[in-house]
Amino acid sequence: xSSPLLQLLGPRSAARCYSRLPPxxxxxxxxxxxxxxxxxxxxxxxxxxxxxxxxxxxxxxxRLSTAATPSSSPHRDSKEPxxxxxxxxxxxxxxxxxxxxxxxxxxxxxxxSAAFFSSSSQQSDDATTxxxxxxxxxxxxxxxxxLSKAKLSAFVVLTAMAGxxxxxxxxxxxxxxxxxxxxxxxxxxxxxxxxxxxxxYDAQMARTRNRTLVRHALSPLHxxxxxxxxxxxxxxxxxxxxxxxxxxxxxxNLILYTCVYTPMKRTSIANTWVGSVVGALPPMxxxxxxxGGLDAGALLLGTMLYSWQFPHxxxxxxxxxxxxxxxxxxxxxxxxxxxxxxxxLRHSIALFPLAWxxxxxxMTTPWFALNATFVNAYMGxxxxxxxxDPSDKTARTLFFGSLVHLPVLLALLMLHKNSESNQSLDAxxxxxxxxxxxxxxxxxxxxxxxxxxxx
Numbered sequence: 001x002s003s004p005l006l007q008l009l010g011p012r013s014a015a016r017c018y019s020r021l022p023p024x025x026x027x028x029x030x031x032x033x034x035x036x037x038x039x040x041x042x043x044x045x046x047x048x049x050x051x052x053x054x055x056x057x058x059x060x061x062x063r064l065s066t067a068a069t070p071s072s073s074p075h076r077d078s079k080e081p082x083x084x085x086x087x088x089x090x091x092x093x094x095x096x097x098x099x100x101x102x103x104x105x106x107x108x109x110x111x112x113s114a115a116f117f118s119s120s121s122q123q124s125d126d127a128t129t130x131x132x133x134x135x136x137x138x139x140x141x142x143x144x145x146x147l148s149k150a151k152l153s154a155f156v157v158l159t160a161m162a163g164x165x166x167x168x169x170x171x172x173x174x175x176x177x178x179x180x181x182x183x184x185x186x187x188x189x190x191x192x193x194x195x196x197x198x199x200x201y202d203a204q205m206a207r208t209r210n211r212t213l214v215r216h217a218l219s220p221l222h223x224x225x226x227x228x229x230x231x232x233x234x235x236x237x238x239x240x241x242x243x244x245x246x247x248x249x250x251x252x253n254l255i256l257y258t259c260v261y262t263p264m265k266r267t268s269i270a271n272t273w274v275g276s277v278v279g280a281l282p283p284m285x286x287x288x289x290x291x292g293g294l295d296a297g298a299l300l301l302g303t304m305l306y307s308w309q310f311p312h313x314x315x316x317x318x319x320x321x322x323x324x325x326x327x328x329x330x331x332x333x334x335x336x337x338x339x340x341x342x343x344x345l346r347h348s349i350a351l352f353p354l355a356w357x358x359x360x361x362x363m364t365t366p367w368f369a370l371n372a373t374f375v376n377a378y379m380g381x382x383x384x385x386x387x388x389d390p391s392d393k394t395a396r397t398l399f400f401g402s403l404v405h406l407p408v409l410l411a412l413l414m415l416h417k418n419s420e421s422n423q424s425l426d427a428x429x430x431x432x433x434x435x436x437x438x439x440x441x442x443x444x445x446x447x448x449x450x451x452x453x454x455x
């Protein structure tokens with residue numbers, strides 16, 4: 001046995017080769033094959049590796065280019081084996097299969113860049129699918145209640161009902177019902193169209209980022225259509241079942257809120273004054289529904305609601321200054337905080353003479369002026385503190401104080417309503433045509449009340 005063959009192959013391999021010695025012409029290729037087999041086994045057996053973690057802050061295009069480039073696996077450096085035993089046979093290569101056909105354990109165990117590309121692409125597709133617009137029409141009443149701002153609309157309806165109750169003359173339950181429903185539809189329509197206009201800006205504010213259109217519970221077209229239908233139905237209902245004047249006031253309120261007040265919020269601080277007119281019209285609608293007209297009492301009631309809007313809204317807007325500034329709304333609390341607090345105090349003081357004028361116009365008894373003085377002083381003190389020290393605490397106190405002030409003031413108006421302004425009805429309705437000694441009532445109101453009694 002030659003020494004070079006013994007050194008290269010070892011005793012056992014050399015003996016095996018000599019036992020079946022090929023012809024001399026094949027000895028050199030056989031020697032080369034044995035050496036290459038040993039070299040390939042030592043150099044190209046990959047070591048187990050963990051699944052690579054996805055790169056941080058990479059785009060989908062970068063992950064595609066990374067996956068297209070073949071990644072090299074770390075290999076062990078081969079050293080000359082101390083043992084002269086024959087190398088084990090090479091492991092059979094796994095059958096090639098597409099990446100998407102591999103099971104999850106196979107993908108995790110493969111440790112290849114292709115597996116990483118598959119998981120990254122799946123995550124990217126899932127994220128894209130999750131952010132896709134899927135606003136289907138919803139028939140959940142809660143969605144429409146949120147779209148119409150049901151709580152705010154209920155508050156508006158209560159002021160209209162109070163105006164109906166405070167107005168002189170006999171009351172009709174059916175007219176009150178139609179006035180309530182029609183006013184509620186007009187208010188809900190105005191709020192729905194307002195959200196349709198402002199939903200791109202609502203997404204920027206923490207207070208409104210969970211509204212119906214922002215979270216895609218309804219499509220913008222669906223919300224706008226619902227507002228148009230509700231507004232048209234409310235105006236038609238008021239015109240047919242109540243009177244044209246009430247319907248005209250409802251239409252005016254809807255147009256002022258959606259076409260004037262909403263766009264002005266981004267252009268001028270005068271939007272607050274326009275919005276106060278919007279808040280003053282619902283009690284006048286109730287008054288017009290009861291009497292068929294507007295007189296000094298209706299204007300006084302509307303002026304009370306007009307002045308009440310300023311301390312109520314200005315204190316609210318003070319707490320929302322960061323949101324209004326971020327969304328680009330021009331509010332006095334953002335552009336001129338001193339004016340915001342000063343206007344709140346000014347209109348809180350204006351409520352005193354307005355309350356004292358009610359008995360002079362024959363709306364209430366003198367007791368209302370006395371009781372309203374204490375109620376107005378309650379909010380006046382809070383407005384003074386807000387003007388003296390504008391802060392989140394004083395603004396919050398004034399805002400919640402205004403929510404208590406208005407219902408109490410309206411309740412006092414109904415409680416101290418001048419009894420002489422009501423009709424004294426006989427059991428059979430014979431005295432219906434006789435007017436009272438107080439405020440006069442239109443003939444149209446008398447005819448409507450008489451028809452109700454005869455019915």
